[in-house]
Amino acid sequence: MKAMEKQSVTHHTYVIERSYPTTPERVFAAFSDPAKKRRWYATGGSSDVEEFEMDFRVGGNERTVRRFKPGSPFPGVALINLTNYQDIVPGQRVVIAYTMALGEKRISASLATFEFSPTEAGAKLTFTEQAAFFEGADGPQMREQGWRIILESLATDLARS
Amino acid sequence: MLSAIPPVERWWKNLANGRCRSRCWQSPWRFRWPRSFKHLEILEKSGLVQTEKVGRVRTCSIKTAGLSVAEQWLDERRTTWEERFDRLGDLLAEPDEN
Numbered sequence: 001m002k003a004m005e006k007q008s009v010t011h012h013t014y015v016i017e018r019s020y021p022t023t024p025e026r027v028f029a030a031f032s033d034p035a036k037k038r039r040w041y042a043t044g045g046s047s048d049v050e051e052f053e054m055d056f057r058v059g060g061n062e063r064t065v066r067r068f069k070p071g072s073p074f075p076g077v078a079l080i081n082l083t084n085y086q087d088i089v090p091g092q093r094v095v096i097a098y099t100m101a102l103g104e105k106r107i108s109a110s111l112a113t114f115e116f117s118p119t120e121a122g123a124k125l126t127f128t129e130q131a132a133f134f135e136g137a138d139g140p141q142m143r144e145q146g147w148r149i150i151l152e153s154l155a156t157d158l159a160r161s
Numbered sequence: 162m163l164s165a166i167p168p169v170e171r172w173w174k175n176l177a178n179g180r181c182r183s184r185c186w187q188s189p190w191r192f193r194w195p196r197s198f199k200h201l202e203i204l205e206k207s208g209l210v211q212t213e214k215v216g217r218v219r220t221c222s223i224k225t226a227g228l229s230v231a232e233q234w235l236d237e238r239r240t241t242w243e244e245r246f247d248r249l250g251d252l253l254a255e256p257d258e259n
Contacts, residue, residue: 012235018246022253030249040248045241100238107234125249127242133234 009132016127024116024123025091031114032056032090046072047079060085062096077103092116108133 020027030036034054042049047066054062062083068074080101087095094114100107110131117124 014235014239016239016242016246018250020250020253026253026257027249030252036252040252041245044248045244108238125246127246129238129242131235131238 009134011130011132013128013130018125018127019119019121019123020125021122024118027116027123027125028091028094031094032088042066050078054083056085056088058085058088062098074102086111106134 030040034052034056037054038049038052042052042064047068049064049066051063051065054060056062062081062085064081064083066079068077068079070076078101081098082101083096083098085094086097087093093116096112096114097110098112099109108131110129112130113126113128115126115128117126
């Protein structure tokens with residue numbers, strides 16, 4: 001019998017800052033308008049958007065389901081984000097609590113804060129995520145399998161040159 | 162180490178996101194094949210990738226032993242948000258509809 005996998009939680013906090021040549025109000029609008037938010041938040045990357053619905057008010061929920069494309073590290077696997085809006089101050093901040101799940105397994109639970117402030121050049125966005133990552137999920141094994149597929153195609157490309 | 166070399170970091174992130182196929186090595190990142198091999202060498206030296214050449218075939222594999230599972234997830238999470246904020250910048254650069 002395989003040794004029992006160690007289950008643990010690791011906490012991480014990190015900050016990302018961005019400056020945009022526009023007003024904090026316009027940046028905020030990209031968070032409050034579902035069509036705008038879907039464009040920058042849900043689309044892009046190595047997955048297709050299957051569901052995106054949001055209820056932008058304190059206590060409101062947001063649900064995003066994406067599915068990894070073939071050739072990505074987790075082909076065919078669903079990536080599910082469940083978000084709850086904790087605090088909203090128009091033009092100033094949005095605070096969310098969210099979980100992320102890969103297939104059936106939850107990877108993390110986080111508190112994320114978006115702060116908008118005016119600068120001489122426009123608007124500054126400060127994003128702070130305080131996350132609890134759950135180890136023992138089967139993500140690493142799936143990732144390894146996905147990597148193998150990608151690297152095999154890369155090796156094939158290299159061999160052709 | 163990788164973060165000190167932006168083009169390599171970019172390449173790495175795209176590879177990590179499963180978007181790097183042969184064409185992407187040349188465009189839009191303007192990589193050429195000989196330089197790509199150079200990048201592989203750098204990645205190899207960083208301890209993140211190992212490559213093995215037998216005849217004309219080079220085999221690459223990822224070494225994740227140096228990173229814990231949580232660190233791998235964290236790195237991926239940060240990259241995801243950075244890409245989102247890039248797209249947000251593109252959206253904000255467009256004129257409003259009305």
